[in-house]
Amino acid sequence: MKSNELITTAVAALEEIKADNIKVIKVNQMTALFDYMIIASATSNRQTRALANNVREKIKAAGGVVYSVEGEQTGEWVLVDLGDALVHIMLPVTREYYNLEELWTDSSETAAAEENDSQSITYH
Numbered sequence: 001m002k003s004n005e006l007i008t009t010a011v012a013a014l015e016e017i018k019a020d021n022i023k024v025i026k027v028n029q030m031t032a033l034f035d036y037m038i039i040a041s042a043t044s045n046r047q048t049r050a051l052a053n054n055v056r057e058k059i060k061a062a063g064g065v066v067y068s069v070e071g072e073q074t075g076e077w078v079l080v081d082l083g084d085a086l087v088h089i090m091l092p093v094t095r096e097y098y099n100l101e102e103l104w105t106d107s108s109e110t111a112a113a114e115e116n117d118s119q120s121i122t123y124h
Helices: 003-016 045-061 092-098 100-104 107-116
Strands: 020-026 036-041 068-070 077-081 085-090
Touching: 003 020, 003 036, 003 045, 003 085, 020 100, 036 092, 036 100, 045 077, 045 085, 085 092, 092 100
Parallel strands: 036 085
Antiparallel strands: 020 036, 068 077, 077 085
């Protein structure tokens, strides 16, 4: 499965279960481990698990591979490893605390993207 198909499928799966504030960050210039990071928020532990499960099901149905899923026990932060992309699904307080967007992007780039982008999905 190509990266763009992987991202499109994962984002659609997150939107289907009403994930909040979905961000897609291209990180291939910072690491050789994966190309994209998708970050989304959920309103409850139950929703984080449902979102991760939906991503897993949709990726597999589209012919992709899910390498692992971590964090389903607590549901505060669930990570879905899709190989070329990592999907982080977090409760808002966890997302704010770890602030992955700031760690994985240039802060000036993030601010400009947020000013110019009216959609819930931001590509970096």
